[in-house]
Amino acid sequence: MSREERKQHYISLCEKGKILGLFMQPWWLDTTGDWDVALAIRNDQVVGAMPYAPGKRWGIRTVGMPALTHHLRIWMDKPPDISDHKWLTREKQIIWLLIDDLPAYGYFSMVFEERSFNNWLPFHWKGFRQEMRYTFVIDRMEEEALDQHINRNLKRNIKEASAGLTIQRQVDAKTFYEMCSNTYKRQKMDMPYSFTLFSNVDAAVLSRGNGIKLGACDLRGKLVAVAFLLWDNDRAYYLLAGDDVGGRDTGASILLCREALRIAFEEKKVNTFDFCGSMLESISDIRRQFGARPEPLMKIFKARYKWLEVLYSLTR
Template identity: 30%
Template sequence: MGPWIAAASADSKYTSLLGKRQVILGELASQLAHLHVFQQNFAWTITDWLPFYWQGFRQTTRYTYLLSGLRQPSRIWENMSQQTRRNIIKAEKKYQIQVRRNIPADEFIGIQRQTFQRQRLAAPKGEAVLRQLIEVCRQRNQGDIWGGYDANGQLHAAVFIVWQENSAYYLAGGGNPALRQSGAHSLVMWKAMQEIAAFTDHFDFEGSMIPGVERFFREFGARQTPYFAISKGKLNLWKRFLIHLSKRRQ
């Protein structure tokens, strides 16, 4: 998320372009400076956070992973790690996983819950919002769910991906903890990418700071790309309690 600035003309001088951007971002930062707490992850395309620094904001560097050239699948295959290629082949040949698009949202949310349980995390909040997002993306033909099933009809893994012309984005996914050895998650992601190439040539894994997830993204041959997490202020104990209480009531 974060600021969006329209593209400049091709003949713009860098010094003029940078100065104009800093004025715009400075005006935005000044409108946010009064907030007690502000936290947002900026898009990786925002490379200058100085105007926010000047207004007292803080920055933490995080990473996403980007793939370009979806319409050249042979090149992506070559750049994958051997482990990812082995998982794809194993899922398809040994476990006979079949990948389907447009799987039911209930099945996807169910397998996502299993992933949270395996990681000993609380069940994800906002499932109603997720269902609505899936429905709207499908209506607009700008997002869908892919799932990998075995011959017995068991769902091994699923991914929810959305797209627009400039990029696709991996929003959520999950896998059955008892069936992880099949390598289905890699196969589902690979098959989804090949279909998404009809809409865009770029793919954003959306990043993760969790070691296992980071490795999964990186081994598809995606390029590590930094982005800024911008923040200001800190919640006091009372406000943290109120937020925690509101979440329990959801």
């Protein structure tokens, strides 16, 4: 089956409402660059799907995550009346069919939302490895309850920040990108995505009404922090954030987080707010002060050669 045929099968499943989640939608995958999908087919029916981004690094073919995509899911067609033990057998068969449908690769690395499937044993039996990662989430609650949920000291910092900052709901894409880029530079890290890629994603998200770029300005009108909030019918995603070199002292970043929570729950009525990370202790501490709880993600990976796994671990 050709790539275009696989994609058409996948698009059809999404159009029928079988595959949910913003990062799983074809329009999202289209904006992030080159993508493909592995399909599991039984009795001429698609029973499983796993989108991915094919790539090449150091001349070696890779199967990985699309750019700017926090996590993906594995979709499997689970009959509503199937017993648990029969499903475990079927699940293994579907995952193995998906693995068999992948192209030849030297390195595989994907991050999956555990809600979509929580049994990675079929991957393990095929020689893959797993690393548990975490994001932080808050389930929907009313404003008053959310306010009580937030740590007292953080709440005071948010109040102080709101006295000296204003929030704007429109930020130029170039300005947003430059602030995020400068945030990476201060940490001596390479910017992981180009402006062209970001502007394409931004345009697609805004045209569909699935996101907003927020900014915090000081009393002089200077932009000191930005955040990119996305949403689907179920979740909001605090995908990107950046700040000015002097913005951290103003509390701008936590003020934007608080505003993003308000938009997600009060305006968009989503069920869950996903902070999209982080594994960093300093950032996870702040997420917990907002009252967020950790939610597991599964990073599943496999290298054809041991030296390749070592090389990737040193450069990721």
